[in-house]
Amino acid sequence: SSASIAMVQSLAGSGAFGTEWENALNVAIPFVLGANIGTTITAQLAALRTNVTSRRTAWAHTMFNVIGSLVALPLVYTGLFGRAVHVVAPWELSAKTVIPTIAVAHTLFNVVGSVIFLPLAGWLERVVTRTVRPRRGEAMGAAVVLEQHLLDTPVLALRQARREIVRMARQAQEAVRCAVTALMDGSRKQIEQTRKLEDSVDDFQTLITSYLVALSERQLDDAVSRELPVLLHMVNDLERIGDHAMNVAEIAERKVEHNQTFSEAAVAEAREAIAETEAMFTAMITALEKDDIQQAHQVLTHEGRINRLQVQLRRHHVCRMTDGVCTAETGIIFIDLVDNLEKIGDHMTNIAQSLIGGAQWFGIEGNTLSGEFEAIDQ
CATH class of the missing domain: 1.20.58.220 (Phosphate transport system protein phou homolog 2; domain 2)
Incomplete structure (x- = not known):
């Protein structure tokens, strides 16, 4: 997501989203949310050939980012999210300041999302446990750090x-x-x-x-x-x-x-x-x-x-x-x-x-x- 957000920052700073910087920020924020969803693909791909615990962790990451983005999106279009960003970053928007403001928006999304999800961790754990089941022949509660992709590196395996x-x-x-x-x-x-x-x-x-x-x-x-x-x-x-x-x-x-x-x-x-x-x-x-x-x-x-x-x-x-x-x-x-x-x-x-x-x-x-x-x- 860092590369995607850097690209969004570069586009916003160059005026690709317009020179009405408030509007440019509001256009950029949905891209930030999309980048947070997109980054879950990396974890999902990494967990494809791993054990059930790794797959559940990847899905917990996906659910956190997707649900967080769905909750944040209405706040973006009503302007509440933008106002919250201005509380944290009270400087006047310009071609130069819109770039760090987008970074603030990204940080704010993750921090607030973490605070909200913290008391819901038990619920999230139950959901992914029921959703992601062990594969056939895969035992639960046993060895959880036997990654197949390390077999090609015998010393590590x-x-x-x-x-x-x-x-x-x-x-x-x-x-x-x-x-x-x-x-x-x-x-x-x-x-x-x-x-x-x-x-x-x-x-x-x-x-x-x-x-x-x-x-x-x-x-x-x-x-x-x-x-x-x-x-x-x-x-x-x-x-x-x-x-x-x-x-x-x-x-x-x-x-x-x-x-x-x-x-x-x-x-x-x-x-x-x-x-x-x-x-x-x-x-x-x-x-x-x-x-x-x-x-x-x-x-x-x-x-x-x-x-x-x-x-x-x-x-x-x-x-x-x-x-x-x-x-x-x-x-x-x-x-x-x-x-x-x-x-x-x-x-x-x-x-x-x-x-x-x-x-x-x-x-x-x-x-x-x-x-x-x-x-x-x-």
Whole structure:
């Protein structure tokens, strides 16, 4: 729109709209409104091959400018808009001053439009959400920054995929949080939330995997070629974490339906295992997001603790069942929880090992990781 408005300014200043400068301004303002509508084409074209969020943003931009122009047009022809411009720009119109006055009119339109639309943002969001639907096979609430046009620039595409893998990890973490909360507190709402989050994790897997497969069909250098399979394995590990979160949610549902309760000792031990898993998640996501090898090693440390806890807690719970403190039913639920947390830890360990190997396929094989396992065993 800047180029169009510059052209309008040039025409007005040269007298193309007449030398009655007030009339010239009133003729120029509709061109300004048209330029604001025309500029939406750029956003629409840019969003053609992108995801649903980008397309909705483009349409929100279009609606803002079109509705704003339709509201402003009657004000232009009644002279109210011109008078408002003169309030902001009180100088006398001439061949020289009509040019900055047109710029003021453009600014005034956008500023006033923004102020008016600000309280209507929620309404605008609902309209574009209902109007612009996901394409067939396009998942909602999952990866939103996987632009197809970046596939021709593999380094940028890979960086994008890694950023989405971090988001997927956060979704998996939240799914586990909801699942263990459901189990410990007996919350059906958290069970349902776990289902939604697990579906979101599955969507991430589908979209990221498809994106990486499409990237693999491009001409890639050795570094990108080695990183691709590692990222695919990370995605699969995160999806498995989501599955285990759903397992815990189903255990929670069984616990609620049968009105089962843990003993105080079982609650304390379960919370210890949950806290260790949460700390492991934090280290894993930090390592993944910042490529922090130190945090990746921290994940392996937590894995060793969770493995030891699994053995200890199973033994303690068998003793409680033998002593009659817990029933066989709650014992099965408790052991299922501990086993699922340990498996979640295993998948996070896989991701940490990949990062320690430099997220390169050759770096996570052979002797690179043997020392890590030895360190855990010691």
